[in-house]
Amino acid sequence: MTNETEIPTSALALSDPSRLLLPAVLLVEDDERLGAMTQEMLSEDFQVSWARTGAEARALLSGAHYDALVVDRRLPDVDGLRIVRDLRAAGMTTPALMLTALAEVDDIVAGLDGGANDYLTKPFHFAELQARLHAMLRGFAARTAxxxxxxxxxxxxxxxxxxxxxxxxxxxxxxxxxxxxxxxxxxxxxxxxxxxxxxxxxxxxxxxxxxxxxxxxxxxxxxxxxxxxxxxxxxxxxxxx
Structure with missing residues (x-):
């Protein structure tokens, strides 16, 4: 829980090739401690790549396919919602969950209207985040059959x-x-x-x-x-x- 070292997805996959069958998730979070903990917890059920900035997230998205996104709104270089809006404008339907301390109703509505599929406010329980990701992916799969x-x-x-x-x-x-x-x-x-x-x-x-x-x-x-x-x-x- 307290390990702050990023867990490389490639290393996990090499040690257990069956992990390649897990859904690929891009986590966009600039807080080092929270990002490392979130990646570690989600890695039980997902292949997790971690970006600390909007620029890093865009670079990863341009070079790989992800089944879901978990995006913090308050990034050092861009509002995380802008990333989701740009993806939607480009026609990408990858389900996205906004993860943020902005808990006002207007912020939540703005996130959902901006293209997010779900919204989870900080602080949060990792079990809830995992459950929401699974539910979001099930719903997306049903819609995109x-x-x-x-x-x-x-x-x-x-x-x-x-x-x-x-x-x-x-x-x-x-x-x-x-x-x-x-x-x-x-x-x-x-x-x-x-x-x-x-x-x-x-x-x-x-x-x-x-x-x-x-x-x-x-x-x-x-x-x-x-x-x-x-x-x-x-x-x-x-x-x-």
């Missing part, structure tokens, strides 16, 4: 995708997982290495991603996945066809 990709609809449970006219076909699980990963962060350009880690065995050949992108385009439409030259792929806008 069907994902809109332009005018196409992907059902991540059945791996079935429908075109704008309602005609459907079934993708393989890997194809559906690739599309869902891209759609979860529509503003992010995923490198082949990222997609290998997120969707496939990262020991697979790099061209595995290219092959699956080609399969998906062949079954649906080319514009469903956009190629960003020299960088990788991001979700496309198939309604433009």
């Amino acid at each position: 069907t994902i809109a990709i332009g005018d196409w609809m992907l059902d991540t449970v059945s791996s079935r995708i429908e075109d704008p006219d309602g005609h459907g076909l079934t993708l393989t699980r890997a194809q559906a997982a690739l599309l869902a990963t891209l759609a979860a962060s529509p503003a992010h350009v995923f490198s082949r290495e990222e997609l290998l880690r997120e969707v496939f065995d990262d020991a697979s050949e790099p061209n595995t991603v290219d092959v699956y992108v080609s399969y998906i385009r062949g079954k649906t439409t080319r514009s469903i996945i956009e190629t960003v030259r020299g960088r990788g792929y991001r979700i496309g806008s198939p309604e433009a066809d």
Whole structure:
């Protein structure tokens, strides 16, 4: 409880590969003691990365996918709510919980209106934070079982995708997982290495991603996945066809 040393997620994953299956959470908290304690407690159920500033959080978000965010409002370089607002403006739907000492009703309303999914005021119990994160992720998963990709609809449970006219076909699980990963962060350009880690065995050949992108385009439409030259792929806008 009192250990103030950050626990590297990579080290935990190497010692226990099953941890790679845990939801990835980005904790944004500038208080060293609270941040270390929160990371340690949440690491029982989540893979936790810890950013101390808004700039560090933005850098991590640009390079990795997270299943949930826990964001303090009073950061040294930016209001944490601005991070959430910018993500929503960019089309990212990653669930976010605001963690803050600002407990007035107006502050809570501003946080929720600004794009936060939940709001927990300090001081708090770690058990409550864990429970709220689990509940938030369950609710998000239920809402996103069907994902809109332009005018196409992907059902991540059945791996079935429908075109704008309602005609459907079934993708393989890997194809559906690739599309869902891209759609979860529509503003992010995923490198082949990222997609290998997120969707496939990262020991697979790099061209595995290219092959699956080609399969998906062949079954649906080319514009469903956009190629960003020299960088990788991001979700496309198939309604433009």
